[in-house]
Amino acid sequence: MEKTLLEMRNITKRFGKVTALKDVNLQVRQGEVHALVGENGAGKSTLMNVLSGIYPYGSYEGDIVFDGETCQFEKIKDSEAKGIVIIHQELALVPYLSIAENMFLGNERTASYSNKVVDWPRTAQRARELLDLVGLHEDPRTLIKDIGVGKQQLVEIAKAIAKNVRLLILDEPTASLNETDSQQLLDLIAKFRDQGMTSIIISHKLNEISYIANSITVIRDGSTIETLDNEKHDVSEARIIAGMVGRALTDRFPHRDTKPSDEVLMEVKNWSVTHPLNSERKVCDDVSIKIHKGEVVGLSGLMGAGRTELAKSVFGHSYGVDIQGQVFLRGKEVHLNSVQKAIDEGLAYVTEDRKGDGLLLAQSITFNTTLANLEEVSNHSVLDNDKEVIVAEDYRKQLNTKTPSVAQLVGNLSGGNQQKVLLAKWMFAHPDVLILDEPTRGIDVGAKYEIYCIINELVAQGKGVLMISSELPEILGMCDRVYVMNEGRIVAEMPRAEASQESIMSAILKSSSAH
Numbered sequence: 001m002e003k004t005l006l007e008m009r010n011i012t013k014r015f016g017k018v019t020a021l022k023d024v025n026l027q028v029r030q031g032e033v034h035a036l037v038g039e040n041g042a043g044k045s046t047l048m049n050v051l052s053g054i055y056p057y058g059s060y061e062g063d064i065v066f067d068g069e070t071c072q073f074e075k076i077k078d079s080e081a082k083g084i085v086i087i088h089q090e091l092a093l094v095p096y097l098s099i100a101e102n103m104f105l106g107n108e109r110t111a112s113y114s115n116k117v118v119d120w121p122r123t124a125q126r127a128r129e130l131l132d133l134v135g136l137h138e139d140p141r142t143l144i145k146d147i148g149v150g151k152q153q154l155v156e157i158a159k160a161i162a163k164n165v166r167l168l169i170l171d172e173p174t175a176s177l178n179e180t181d182s183q184q185l186l187d188l189i190a191k192f193r194d195q196g197m198t199s200i201i202i203s204h205k206l207n208e209i210s211y212i213a214n215s216i217t218v219i220r221d222g223s224t225i226e227t228l229d230n231e232k233h234d235v236s237e238a239r240i241i242a243g244m245v246g247r248a249l250t251d252r253f254p255h256r257d258t259k260p261s262d263e264v265l266m267e268v269k270n271w272s273v274t275h276p277l278n279s280e281r282k283v284c285d286d287v288s289i290k291i292h293k294g295e296v297v298g299l300s301g302l303m304g305a306g307r308t309e310l311a312k313s314v315f316g317h318s319y320g321v322d323i324q325g326q327v328f329l330r331g332k333e334v335h336l337n338s339v340q341k342a343i344d345e346g347l348a349y350v351t352e353d354r355k356g357d358g359l360l361l362a363q364s365i366t367f368n369t370t371l372a373n374l375e376e377v378s379n380h381s382v383l384d385n386d387k388e389v390i391v392a393e394d395y396r397k398q399l400n401t402k403t404p405s406v407a408q409l410v411g412n413l414s415g416g417n418q419q420k421v422l423l424a425k426w427m428f429a430h431p432d433v434l435i436l437d438e439p440t441r442g443i444d445v446g447a448k449y450e451i452y453c454i455i456n457e458l459v460a461q462g463k464g465v466l467m468i469s470s471e472l473p474e475i476l477g478m479c480d481r482v483y484v485m486n487e488g489r490i491v492a493e494m495p496r497a498e499a500s501q502e503s504i505m506s507a508i509l510k511s512s513s514a515h
Helices: 044-052 076-081 099-103 120-134 149-162 179-194 206-212 237-245 307-314 339-344 354-358 365-369 371-377 385-399 415-427 445-460 472-478 501-514
Strands: 004-015 018-029 033-037 061-066 069-071 084-087 114-118 167-171 198-202 215-220 223-229 264-274 282-292 296-300 321-329 332-334 347-350 433-437 464-468 481-486 489-495
Touching (some): 004 044, 018 033, 018 044, 018 198, 018 215, 033 044, 033 179, 044 076, 044 084, 044 167, 044 198, 076 084, 084 149, 099 120, 099 149, 149 179, 167 179, 179 206, 206 237, 215 237, 237 445, 264 307, 282 307, 282 489, 296 307, 296 472, 307 347, 307 464, 339 347, 347 415, 354 415, 365 371, 365 385, 371 385, 371 415, 385 415, 445 472, 472 501, 481 501, 489 501
Parallel strands (some): 018 223, 033 198, 033 215, 084 167, 167 198, 296 464, 296 481, 433 464
Antiparallel strands (some): 061 069, 215 223, 264 282, 264 321, 321 332, 481 489
16 A cells, blocks of 8 residues: 555645645555545645646645646646546536436447447446445436435446546545435445555544545645544544644533523424325424523434424524424513514524525625615615625624635635634624524634634524534534434433433433333
8 A cells, every 4th residue: 555646746736826835745545535624715625636636736836746748737627637626615416307318428438339329228238327425325217406416426426436546535525414325435445445446535623534535634824734544543632623724623612601591582382383295294293392591502402303494494484394382582582583583573584595595696795795684784775885895894803704805705704714704794694593503514613613613602692592503512612512413303402511422322312212
């Protein structure tokens, strides 16, 4: 495994006056899983885009040497021809095409008599073989939209194998997966490694990096800091963090001085919601929760437990049908039957899908920041652009958003900074209660810590926070009280002192076996 398969030498990449990569060096050995770690905006994805030909030869400085040969990739097809395949965080699958059609899109199996005619029996046969290889037991004719994100990841890997992959690059492969699906995916990557395949994995989940990576390269501010050998030294998460952020992060979760008040800020009583496409299925079944003033309440559960459905249905009935139950804010019953009504009553919902539902990526930070409260930056229904800029600039400073200017397009920001803009948008709506759905998904430890500090500041001001998270350490580190949800029901409620990974999982397993 000592043979070097890939060497990237002195890679420098600029975007206008901004240097995204500066003299970056990377060496990947044949048959290893090599992790690339760093904070959001450190340059990890940019480096992989250089390698895969998304940024063509000539747009960067430095050399790519693959299997002893210096390569000059002009486009993705060139790198794929060498066996370098990249799977991006946003999966490149077409929802209304089948699994088989997606697997061979642009790489069609054609008939012997014409390379313009697809050989469908051969395509289906090869698709089945590859699906067996990645452990996905689905009919190749199934549409992509009808399978979950975990299975879609496996389709992407099967698609890569169909291209005779030698180096597989996975950018945040488990960001949208639950723990079970994440573990299965990591075990699959390990299995392919044992069969000789080389992988580069970008991830913010340091426990996964420690579990699977043979080597770990740390990038900070566009430069290579160090490469650690995980096989020889069993590198600790604290060691990786110190390299990423340039200092030791002694505590992942900031200390909170304030205590929750006895005053109930929001109460949801006997809340039931039916699935919009399946009238037999209740996604929320008689759910009751309370949030006190100055309290962070955790909502834990496996993917599909109904947490997001609960949040969206409460927030202006934006999910589900046949919604029943009561919502009380500050002791008064409210009827939040539209998003505007929910905002007017002091409720905010920070979505888990910041790129799809939370932000307008083609618009500026200023535009996005004021979007949920335009009245405050308007005079007689006419937007005051100067006021908008002042507000956006104020939140940029408050939340320490890294950007040259608030005129910057949100789509050009790193994940952590996009998340801060999304938080700013809802903070500017001046809510009493914020529902935060996976608020730190896909962002690095440094940016996570900053967002935890923002949450602490919000509850110190007397606001209430409902935090939905699939990361149990985050729930345990940040929440005063935890509700556990499973199969649409609240199956346990526990104060911080009694909550543990074991007690939460035990509550889920007991409730599953009881049904």
